Amino acid sequence: KQEVTQIPAALSVPEGENLVLNCSFTDSAIYNLQWFRQDPGKGLTSLLLIQSSQREQTSGRLNASLDKSSGRSTLYIAASQPGDSATYLCAGITSGTYKYIFGTGTRLKVLA
Amino acid sequence: NAGVTQTPKFRILKIGQSMTLQCTQDMNHNYMYWYRQDPGMGLKLIYYSVGAGITDKGEVPNGYNVSRSTTEDFPLRLELAAPSQTSVYFCASSYSGAGGGGGELFFGEGSRLTVL
Numbered sequence: 001k002q003e004v005t006q007i008p009a010a011l012s013v014p015e016g017e018n019l020v021l022n023c024s025f026t027d028s029a030i031y032n033l034q035w036f037r038q039d040p041g042k043g044l045t046s047l048l049l050i051q052s053s054q055r056e057q058t059s060g061r062l063n064a065s066l067d068k069s070s071g072r073s074t075l076y077i078a079a080s081q082p083g084d085s086a087t088y089l090c091a092g093i094t095s096g097t098y099k100y101i102f103g104t105g106t107r108l109k110v111l112a
Numbered sequence: 113n114a115g116v117t118q119t120p121k122f123r124i125l126k127i128g129q130s131m132t133l134q135c136t137q138d139m140n141h142n143y144m145y146w147y148r149q150d151p152g153m154g155l156k157l158i159y160y161s162v163g164a165g166i167t168d169k170g171e172v173p174n175g176y177n178v179s180r181s182t183t184e185d186f187p188l189r190l191e192l193a194a195p196s197q198t199s200v201y202f203c204a205s206s207y208s209g210a211g212g213g214g215g216e217l218f219f220g221e222g223s224r225l226t227v228l
Contacts, residue, residue, distance in 0.1 A: 004154075034217055043202065043221040051215075089154060091217065098143060098162050099170060100204075100217055104154040 002027045002094050006103035013080055014111050021075040021106045023090035028071030030092045035064050035075050038087045038105070047088075048075070052095075080110045114138055118203050118220035125193040125227045133188040133223050135203030141218075143206045144186040145170075146178065148199040149222075155202065161186055162208070193227045200224050 003026045013019055023033075031052050036044040048057040048064040050073070056065040061078040073090055087105040094101070116137045125131055137144065142163045147155040147170075157170030161180040175197055177189040186205075190197060201223045207215040 032215070036219075044219045046216060046218070049216045091155075098168075098208075099157055099160060100145065100206075101157070102147070102155040 002092070002101045004090065004092065004101055004103035006088075006090060006106050008106060009104070010107040010109075012109045012111065015080060015082060017080050017110075018076070018078050019080055019108075021077070021088050021090075021108070023073040023075070023092075023103050025071035025092050025094075025101075027094050028068060029095045030066065030068060030071060030073075031095045032100075033064075033066050033073050033090065033092045034100070035062075035073075036089045036091065038089060040087075044089065077108075080108075082110045082112045085109050116203055116205055116218050116220035118201075118223050120223060121221065122224050123226070125190075125225065127193060127195065127227060129193050130189070130191050131193070131225075133190070133201055133203075133225075135186045135188065135220060136184050137186075137203075137205040137218070138184065139205060139207070139218065140183065141205035141207050142183060143208055144180065145204045145206075145217075146176070146186070146188045147202045147204065148172065149202060150199050158188065158201075190225075195227050198225060198227045 007022045033050045035047040063076040066073045089105045091100045091102045145160045146158040159178040161167045203220040
């Protein structure tokens, strides 16, 4: 059974810091991996999708990578801002299945 | 292009009542999903569908039923509501990628359900 762990569970940093969020899967046969942002009381907003033939994706200050040999992904946020404060969730779909399985998220707070 | 639309946004049920959460998407996606999210937790998959007429159980299907008569619609039925079903429910959809597996996942805004 695929399980997803996100570390750390919570993080509080001063504005301007570069930071790394981690996501790991018990089954490393990940086909696609997606990172989401969720603001309190809101839905999920897609940030980055790493598809089967890719190893990383970049959007603005965000960079996500996937190491398929280990089943680990990292989300790098450069020059963090208070507006980045949210919960970040990763989700992966394992080869041969149709189900995206989610991690429990990292709650990020960026202090002004 | 509305994306994934869920109704209602909020609902309060009494124990034992039944209701249907509606989900529709206009992106011609063949994969659709229902998740629930409990406070401070990640998302748990309830049911999913890979096309019209095909549904399958996820991690936490007990107490729920689904149907998929059209590509666009994927309603979630709660029978005999229980306090343990108090949660936020999210519907999502994706287009099946080449070689199998799902493409980018798009979410609705969620339906907040309270069972008293």
